[in-house]
Amino acid sequence: xxxMTGRTTAKTDPATGKRVHSRIQRRNNLYGFIFISPWLIGxxxxxxxxxxxxxxxxxxxxxxxxSPKWIGLGNYVExxxxxxxxxxxxxxTLYYAGVSVPLGVLGSMILAILLNASLRGVTxxxxxxxxxxxxxxxAAAILWVWLLNTDWGILNQALRHLGWKHPPSWxxxxxxxxxxxxxxxxxxSVGGTRMIIFLAGLQGIPEELxxxxxxxxxxxxxxxxxxxxxxxxxTIFFNLVLGIIGALQAFDAAFLTVEGGPGFATWFFGLHxxxxxxxxxxxxxxxxxxxxxxxxxxxxxxxxxxxxxxWVFYYGGR
Amino acid sequence: xxxxxxxxxxxxxxxLLAGSVGLLAACQPKVVKETVIVEKxxxKVVKETVxxxxxxxxTELKAKLGWxxxxxxETSWKWNEERLQAFKEKFPGVEIEFxxxxxxxxxxxxxxxxxxxxxxxxxxxxxxxxxxxFRRAVExxxxxxxxxxxxxxxxxxxxWFDVFIQMQRYKGHIWGLPSxxxxxxxxxxxxxxxxxxxxxxxxxxxxxxPSMDTIGEWxxxxxxxxxxxxLQLAYMDHGLEVITRSFGGDVLNEDGSKIILLDDDKSLQxxxxxxxxxxxxxxxxxxxxxxxxxxGALVAGKLxxxxxxxxxxxxxxxxxxxxxxxxxxxxxxxxxxxxxxTNAVRCGSWNVKxxxxxxxxxYEFVKHIAGREGTxxxxxxxxxxxxxxxxxxxxxxxxxxxxxxxxxxxxxxxxIREPANSRGQEYTDALSQYTTKLMDKYNPIPFEQGLQELxxxxxxxxxxxxx
Numbered sequence: 001x002x003x004m005t006g007r008t009t010a011k012t013d014p015a016t017g018k019r020v021h022s023r024i025q026r027r028n029n030l031y032g033f034i035f036i037s038p039w040l041i042g043x044x045x046x047x048x049x050x051x052x053x054x055x056x057x058x059x060x061x062x063x064x065x066x067s068p069k070w071i072g073l074g075n076y077v078e079x080x081x082x083x084x085x086x087x088x089x090x091x092x093t094l095y096y097a098g099v100s101v102p103l104g105v106l107g108s109m110i111l112a113i114l115l116n117a118s119l120r121g122v123t124x125x126x127x128x129x130x131x132x133x134x135x136x137x138x139a140a141a142i143l144w145v146w147l148l149n150t151d152w153g154i155l156n157q158a159l160r161h162l163g164w165k166h167p168p169s170w171x172x173x174x175x176x177x178x179x180x181x182x183x184x185x186x187x188x189s190v191g192g193t194r195m196i197i198f199l200a201g202l203q204g205i206p207e208e209l210x211x212x213x214x215x216x217x218x219x220x221x222x223x224x225x226x227x228x229x230x231x232x233x234x235t236i237f238f239n240l241v242l243g244i245i246g247a248l249q250a251f252d253a254a255f256l257t258v259e260g261g262p263g264f265a266t267w268f269f270g271l272h273x274x275x276x277x278x279x280x281x282x283x284x285x286x287x288x289x290x291x292x293x294x295x296x297x298x299x300x301x302x303x304x305x306x307x308x309x310x311w312v313f314y315y316g317g318r
Numbered sequence: 319x320x321x322x323x324x325x326x327x328x329x330x331x332x333x334l335l336a337g338s339v340g341l342l343a344a345c346q347p348k349v350v351k352e353t354v355i356v357e358k359x360x361x362k363v364v365k366e367t368v369x370x371x372x373x374x375x376x377t378e379l380k381a382k383l384g385w386x387x388x389x390x391x392e393t394s395w396k397w398n399e400e401r402l403q404a405f406k407e408k409f410p411g412v413e414i415e416f417x418x419x420x421x422x423x424x425x426x427x428x429x430x431x432x433x434x435x436x437x438x439x440x441x442x443x444x445x446x447x448x449x450x451x452f453r454r455a456v457e458x459x460x461x462x463x464x465x466x467x468x469x470x471x472x473x474x475x476x477x478w479f480d481v482f483i484q485m486q487r488y489k490g491h492i493w494g495l496p497s498x499x500x501x502x503x504x505x506x507x508x509x510x511x512x513x514x515x516x517x518x519x520x521x522x523x524x525x526x527x528p529s530m531d532t533i534g535e536w537x538x539x540x541x542x543x544x545x546x547x548x549l550q551l552a553y554m555d556h557g558l559e560v561i562t563r564s565f566g567g568d569v570l571n572e573d574g575s576k577i578i579l580l581d582d583d584k585s586l587q588x589x590x591x592x593x594x595x596x597x598x599x600x601x602x603x604x605x606x607x608x609x610x611x612x613x614g615a616l617v618a619g620k621l622x623x624x625x626x627x628x629x630x631x632x633x634x635x636x637x638x639x640x641x642x643x644x645x646x647x648x649x650x651x652x653x654x655x656x657x658x659x660t661n662a663v664r665c666g667s668w669n670v671k672x673x674x675x676x677x678x679x680x681y682e683f684v685k686h687i688a689g690r691e692g693t694x695x696x697x698x699x700x701x702x703x704x705x706x707x708x709x710x711x712x713x714x715x716x717x718x719x720x721x722x723x724x725x726x727x728x729x730x731x732x733x734i735r736e737p738a739n740s741r742g743q744e745y746t747d748a749l750s751q752y753t754t755k756l757m758d759k760y761n762p763i764p765f766e767q768g769l770q771e772l773x774x775x776x777x778x779x780x781x782x783x784x785x
Binding site: 063064065066082084145146148149150151152168169170171172173174175258260261262263264267275278279280281 | 424431434435455460544603607609741750754755758760775
């Protein structure tokens with residue numbers, strides 16, 4: 001049967017009750033697969049295949065030089081009971097994510113609200129705030145190590161000028177190492193893609209709602225609180241989910257600046273996985289850590305999704 | 319009748335006499351010479367025979383091999399190309415394909431592992447005893463022992479410093495020839511100007527140095543808050559090894575199965591010495607306090623001495639731009655009671671893959687790149703520190719007289735102790751991170767507590783099974 005739109009639909013075989021696709025439909029399906037095949041090959045070859053292989057390795061003792069040896073849940077038991085750095089790395093990662101994500105999302109949102117104004121030269125400001133996000137992480141790491149140098153860094157020189165006689169040794173002090181990485185992250189992320197997404201979200205808020213609020217006597221702050229923020233919640237939710245996923249996978253900045261130090265202060269979970277898999281060649285154990293963390297991130301995302309029903313408002317319904 | 323000779327008779331007699339004497343004088347040596355000539359000819363024949371035999375061997379040797387390493391590439395691979403060219407002239411039938419491995423040292427071992435897994439490992443490789451990858455490779459039967467080939471060849475292993483040959487040995491076999499090699503963190507690189515200004519006479523750069531108490535005093539003396547540091551220490555395995563050895567102790571026991579920092583009084587003394595300087599007196603820079611650290615701080619006049627090794631001295635001297643601020647020198651640690659220089663020699667290895675298609679050709683190439691010319695080139699053109707042979711030193715000293723300082727410590731040095739289970743990288747990370755934590759002047763912890771934590775963590779790694 002051909003529908004009004006010209007698309008063919010499957011018929012049902014009266015004898016078997018199964019759906020039967022016509023030759024045209026089968027051909028259309030084939031073309032569809034051909035067109036998505038480059039992505040599909042990449043997905044299977046570079047993501048799904050390795051993920052399944054890693055799942056298998058997570059149940060083995062595998063050091064690359066010898067064949068994987070099945071040990072069942074051995075790696076998972078070791079993770080929870082014998083690996084001192086397992087809980088250390090989780091704690092470091094949660095600390096980093098717990099501070100950088102809310103600050104980053106809040107900062108991006110405020111910046112986007114400010115840059116949403118129709119002012120002369122606002123495009124220049126948007127560009128300037130966006131530029132740090134374009135700096136490669138390696139260059140940013142080198143830059144921030146110099147900026148935060150204890151004796152000669154610009155930040156400490158400024159703090160001494162303001163009267164702080166002994167400003168922190170940022171990357172040299174275990175207490176200040178993660179805050180240093182958070183600063184570095186916020187510098188690149190507040191004005192980056194997150195801000196652009198917020199700007200897009202703000203642009204999507206109907207103007208008539210502001211007009212209606214203004215007519216009802218709402219001031220600027222009230223309009224922001226009762227119109228802007230509620231209608232921005234889907235964007236906030238989106239940025240929050242992506243932000244948490246990204247922060248939990250933190251690795252490069254910690255690796256490039258202090259390689260997990262000083263004294264394991266920045267030993268993030270991503271670094272812990274990398275060390276075991278690629279430096280210690282405990283590939284099986286590294287795979288187990290990776291799969292464990294993937295499941296944790298999935299659970300957190302699902303939890304966020306469930307909680308979003310309580311606070312995310314979609315204009316026009318979900 | 320007169321008995322007087324006539325003039326004619328006299329002349330005739332004199333001529334005969336002279337002729338006889340001349341004949342006699344000529345005869346014997348001539349005979350000897352002839353004998354000698356004959357002998358020499360015999361020698362020559364023998365030599366020619368040998369030469370001919372070797373040439374025949376070299377011509378007969380035919381193989382196609384791969385050489386995979388990241389080493390020597392810093393100077394656009396000239397050293398690698400030069401060695402290949404020189405080898406081709408000696409062994410025209412052997413074709414060696416150089417497969418450079420981009421990236422640095424640490425990435426190389428992962429790549430080697432991947433090549434092993436893929437069955438594509440090159441015939442000549444470089445696993446480094448000084449970086450703990452060597453034993454793992456031997457245990458995994460990746461490498462071929464070279465004892466038999468060396469015995470047939472009658473290779474004189476005394477060409478290399480003994481410490482480097484020792485490090486090629488494992489489980490009763492010898493697995494390679496030294497590639498790079500140096501004294502490890504065997505000296506304190508120093509700014510001589512600071513000492514001159516303070517009126518302190520430094521010991522000779524190649525003689526056993528002052529006591530650790532004196533070095534500690536100097537560290538305190540040259541520290542000026544916010545201005546300069548007197549001493550920078552290396553909180554890593556080789557750095558700790560040298561400091562504890564300076565007190566007569568060590569980090570690991572002899573077989574590498576136990577960490578002895580708490581059990582051995584002398585090792586404990588060494589750790590306490592560091593703790594007092596770093597945490598109690600707060601005169602040691604920590605983490606990113608000093609940036610740039612090491613040579614950069616030294617040549618800028620911000621640091622008086624830092625813990626490093628022989629090659630650091632050469633590199634620091636090259637970095638000096640203002641001789642009114644820095645004059646690079648070095649001094650060593652106090653000697654061991656048995657006379658050994660206190661160091662922790664580290665080295666690499668040129669190895670042959672197990673199952674190579676031509677062990678003889680691969681062995682000849684390893685000998686070629688670890689030989690005198692190869693070692694000189696590796697240093698001067700390959701950008702590597704390969705202080706593995708005494709006969710390379712004249713050329714190195716000709717390029718830079720500082721190299722003369724390194725001979726004695728290498729000729730009389732101490733090998734490193736490595737984890738028995740080959741978990742070198744885990745051991746290094748744990749030792750480095752927990753030592754940094756123990757020596758943290760900003761968040762001080764009690765010495766005994768921090769050291770116990772360090773020992774427990776490292777012992778846990780040493781107790782793991784061999785991979």
